[in-house]
Amino acid sequence: MSNVADVVIIGGGINGCAAAYYLAKGGTKSVIVLEASNSIGHGGSSRNGGGVRQSGRDIRELPYAMYGIKNMWPTLSEELGVDTEYTQKGNLRMGKTPEHIKKLEALTKSANSVGLDVRMIDQKEVKEICPYLSDEVIGASWCPTDGHANPLTTTLGYYKRALEMGVKFYTEAPVKSLQKVKGKVRKVILNDGTIFEGETIILVSGYESRAIARTIGVDVPMTRLIDECLVTEMQPHMIDVMFGCASADFYGHQTKHGSFVFGSDSGWETVDEMVDPSTNIPDPSKLITNSMTLSASCRAIQGYIPALKDAKIVRSWCGWLDESFDGVPFLSRVDEAPGLILACGFTGHGFGTAPVVGLMLSQMVQGEETVVDISALQYNRFKPCR
Amino acid sequence: MVDIQAKLKEIGPFVEEPDDDLLVCRCEEVTKGQIRKAVHEGIFTLEEMRRYLRSGMGLCQGQTCGKLVKSIIASELKVSPAEVVPASSRAPMRPIEMCILAEDGGGCDE
């Protein structure tokens, strides 16, 4: 076993797996992925709502979100050899009050300013798109090029392809710290003391990236939130759009399988008790859903889609969001830590952008220009406020 | 630490078997052959198998096939079933209608 590689990727989520795949595809000889848990995609990547959205995003993110949807998602199933279930049938963000509509209009305006096709539609048009909605929905914003996909198969598809191309994956390999060698970040040290070395280190471990970066004195301003999801039993085919709400009551879609997957929260979720103090990483056996959230989610969903009130819920789960303080990720090299690339802070919407983020990470390693300019995502964009 | 590539090398390539058509997960119609093949694609845990093939993701949530899937993965990996990482059980224990679940106000009722 050789512990030395051109690139060591810390975190086996979709962003880490996608980066590994595009690196191998782009000709990087040796790539190692280290995943703390016992399964690939254990974090947000297997727990998310599957939205592949451009609408609702910060304008700093829109150019690459749009690139991925235009150039990558449509052919991804073929490329990875799995069914990603990518469905591009639009995103309907619903509003129930004049305040909601105002909020949607502001989002629509900012999306239009960078050339994204989003428009406001009235109740009649909303009902034409989805006849199952409550009369309380008075309008919506509509982005026809948004959609959804299956995060489980997409994440494992990147993993499988990367494996086939020779990338080395280690599970149950929790990273504790980084270390510089001659001024360059090079060593990656696991909890058990095992050392890996890379010419480039990509830190893509969600919120845990913050603790790991701190071991070489780099701080990444983000915090952690929890979000919950539920899935219904199989329903007859009803609707292909991705749902969202101005009020963030819930989001979700009907999957190819027929079940509906929805995400929501009650405000009572907490992550603190899930963290194992000895490793400072969340203990998966303690990742528990809140007893109030499932019911609250059902109330929220029924309030918009009464047609689903008799659908049975078969499962619920929760996952973490690595919440960056200004809502957009950190995707950059680090001046004071050459050799390190940060890719974290995806703030609850990093699934839809994973293909293009993976591609751009490989371009950053291989010294190419990224497909779109991401200088707005520099790690050092924060300045002291006084 | 599990070295996935080393393990894949150790277990060798996927070889078809006569009973590969056997339905293992009846809810989601997943066969023994699909499960065996997935192991050779790097799917070593029950959790990943559920995500990859939907085995145990249907109405019974793996209560019927969980053990079987586990033993198939174990035999493919050449380890004892006890060494295969199990899947998590998740609420609700039985499927419940949305309108019924929605009536639970949690702490708000008190």
Ligand SMILES: Cc1cc2nc3c(=O)[nH]c(=O)nc-3n(C[C@H](O)[C@H](O)[C@H](O)COP(=O)(O)OP(=O)(O)OC[C@H]3O[C@@H](n4cnc5c(N)ncnc54)[C@H](O)[C@@H]3O)c2cc1C
């Ligand atoms: C409930 C929910 C719903 C969401 N809905 C959507 C949506 O609809 N659309 C969308 O685009 N996005 C959504 N997201 C966000 C999306 O899931 C994430 O942004 C995305 O999965 C991030 O991928 P990642 O690879 O960066 O992180 P992760 O998937 O979190 O992967 C990080 C990996 O690093 C590992 N790790 C942690 N610490 C260490 C360590 N010390 N050493 C080694 N490995 C470590 C973790 O185990 C994990 O596997 C949602 C998220 C949640 C939780």
